Amino acid sequence: MKALALAAGLVLLAAQAQAQISNAYVQVLQTTLKPLLARDGPDAAHFRGSLVFFNYCVTCHGPNADGKGRAAKLYNPAPANLRESDKNGQYMKLIIRGGGKAMARSEFMPPWGEELTEEQIGDVVAYLQSINTRK
Amino acid sequence: MRTTVPAAVAALAILLALPAHAAEHVVSQKGKNFSIKRLSVQQGDSVKFVNDDPFAHNVFSLSDIKSFDLGSYGQGLAKSVLMDKPGVVEVECAVHPDMKLMIEVKK
Numbered sequence: 001m002k003a004l005a006l007a008a009g010l011v012l013l014a015a016q017a018q019a020q021i022s023n024a025y026v027q028v029l030q031t032t033l034k035p036l037l038a039r040d041g042p043d044a045a046h047f048r049g050s051l052v053f054f055n056y057c058v059t060c061h062g063p064n065a066d067g068k069g070r071a072a073k074l075y076n077p078a079p080a081n082l083r084e085s086d087k088n089g090q091y092m093k094l095i096i097r098g099g100g101k102a103m104a105r106s107e108f109m110p111p112w113g114e115e116l117t118e119e120q121i122g123d124v125v126a127y128l129q130s131i132n133t134r135k
Numbered sequence: 136m137r138t139t140v141p142a143a144v145a146a147l148a149i150l151l152a153l154p155a156h157a158a159e160h161v162v163s164q165k166g167k168n169f170s171i172k173r174l175s176v177q178q179g180d181s182v183k184f185v186n187d188d189p190f191a192h193n194v195f196s197l198s199d200i201k202s203f204d205l206g207s208y209g210q211g212l213a214k215s216v217l218m219d220k221p222g223v224v225e226v227e228c229a230v231h232p233d234m235k236l237m238i239e240v241k242k
Contacts (some may be wrong), residue, residue: 071197071229074204099207110207112232114190121199 041124049127052120056112075108094123099107100133139141159183159215162236164192164228169236178221178242185213200224200240 052125053065062069063118067081085092095102100109112121157179163170166185174183184194194214195204200222200232205214207230218224218240228234 056230059227059229060234071195071204074197074202107206108204110193111191112230115230131153 042130045123045126046130047127048120049123049125049130052116052124053127056116057124060109065128075106077106079106079109083131085132085133087129089125089129092128093121096121096124106107157181162233163187164194167231167234169226169234171236173237173239175222175239175241176218178218178240180240181215181217182238183213183215186210189232190209192234194226196224196226198222198224204229220232 003089019125053061054063057065058069059071060069060075061067061082062072062079065082066084069079072078087095091103095105095109097111097113099111102111117125156177158177159181160174160176161183162174163185167188174182184192184205186192187210189210191207191209193205193207196202196216199217200220201218201224203216205216208214218238221240221242224238224240226236226238
């Protein structure tokens with residue numbers, strides 16, 4: 001009788017251990033199959049800003065942000081080399097929002113204030129600062 | 136009379152040099168789209184780009200036969216481009232990358 005009770009206890013323990021392993025496995029699967037959203041922070045802003053840049057700015061400023069985009073041939077002076085820009089974030093936000101003409105720069109830099117949100121403008125400035133070679 | 140005849144001949148020569156039926160085609164920008172996706176025009180025709188959106192557009196083309204940038208212009212404003220060479224002109228908007236228009240310029 002004691003042996004029977006012992007055997008039953010062992011079976012119960014084994015079942016509980018198996019359940020714990022299964023739960024852990026499910027948690028790992030859930031975590032890896034559904035990645036957590038990136039926490040906000042500089043890296044996330046740079047990533048979001050790169051998406052904005054490659055959607056809206058790349059035509060003129062180029063994929064390397066060096067002012068050699070496919071439309072650069074239309075303009076003299078050429079679009080700015082943003083890798084070597086000496087402008088601070090506040091200036092960049094102003095010229096992106098209001099366009100080149102508003103800043104006494106090229107009239108062909110469009111005002112983006114109606115198209116981009118303040119968050120997008122902030123993100124693209126963060127991205128440009130992250131790839132600036134002057135710092 | 137001696138002066139009017141050469142003048143008339145010169146005027147006639149100028150008229151003959153111009154395209155016979157230069158037309159103006161109107162393309163609207165509305166809802167972040169061009170009103171048409173493809174347009175066929177004759178060499179010498181012009182295309183008028185009218186902004187019917189409540190925000191600015193910036194129409195441009197990098198095509199070999201006609202490259203231009205009309206700059207940024209707001210609601211109700213329009214700018215025209217003369218299609219003076221035959222070929223294909225791909226038109227885009229700098230502010231709205233999904234806007235595309237193909238213009239075929241026929242001889």
